[in-house]
Amino acid sequence: MTQEAPSAQDIADYLSQNPQFFEDHADLFATLSVPHPHQARTISLGERQILTLRTRVKEHEHRLMQLLQNAGGNERINQALMQWCARMLAEPDALRIPAHIIRSLGDQFDLDAIALRVWGLPILADSEFAQDVTSDIRRDAADMPQPYCGPVKGQAAAGWLANEPASLAIVPLRALNGAEPIGMLVLGSADPQRFTADMGTAFLALIASLAGAALGRLIDPAPQAA
Incomplete structure (x- = not known):
């Protein structure tokens, strides 16, 4: 009966389970040659291992550069958010906050289009920021556990933008400690x-929290001094 030759996996399993084989046959490994991964020639097993280690080092360097780039990008976003928040805090007239939110976001984050709508704020009931708010949109805002990001895909709130964007973010806004949304921000x-x-x-x-807290000043604004 012909004995079946061991498979490559059988050999790999044997070597991994019997590490002393490498010590017992050190001379064999010193003379083995393997194909070069990128050239039409053979190299020693030691050279092949060095090439593998160099490749891994380059991969780790690439990942490190990506992490550094991401960290730098996050730092820039943090700085932009801080400046945006500082501008809102410095705004003495609460009625200017909706327009301020749109203008400052556009300036700080270089956005093509921004729309803001609010509801449940009687002081803004006749303003442009309360227009085109349907019951479906209010229901969508209440049902959103987190901001939506992606293509328009039938999002009714995208109609608030002058032109249909290629991608957008839809962010429900809630006042500080408020359970129900009081508005929605659309970034295109x-x-x-x-x-x-x-x-x-x-x-x-975070943008939603800051904008919602700022708009909360309009729920029951303090009376203006005579």
């Missing part, structure tokens, strides 16, 4: 990769 971009379904929403959630 001509870049289809600016807002994608797999992107993180931590910074958008």
Whole structure:
């Protein structure tokens, strides 16, 4: 009966389970040659291992550069958010806050289009910021557990923008400690990769918290001095 030759996996399993084999046959490994991964020639097993280690080092360097770039990008976003928040805090007239939110966000984050709508704020009931708010949009805002990012895909709130964007973010706004939304912020971009379904929403959630807290000043504004 012919004995079946061991498979490559059998050999690999044997070597991993019997590390003393490398010590017992050190001379064999010193003379082995293997194909070069990128050239039509053979190299020693030691050279092949060095090439593998160099490749891994380059991969780690690339990952490190990506982490550094991401850290730098996050730092720039943090600085922009801080400046945006500082401007809102410095605004003495609460009625100017909605326009201020739009203008400052556009300046700080270089956005192509921004729309803001609010509801449940009687003081803004006749303003442009209360227009085109349907019951469906209010229901959508209440049902959103986190900001939406991605293509328009039938999002009714995208109609608030002058032109249909290639990607957008829709952010429900709640007043500080408020359970129900009091508004919605729509951020549009001509870049289809600016807002994608797999992107993180931590910074958008922070924008929502800051804008919602600022708009909360309009729920029961203090009477103006005579």
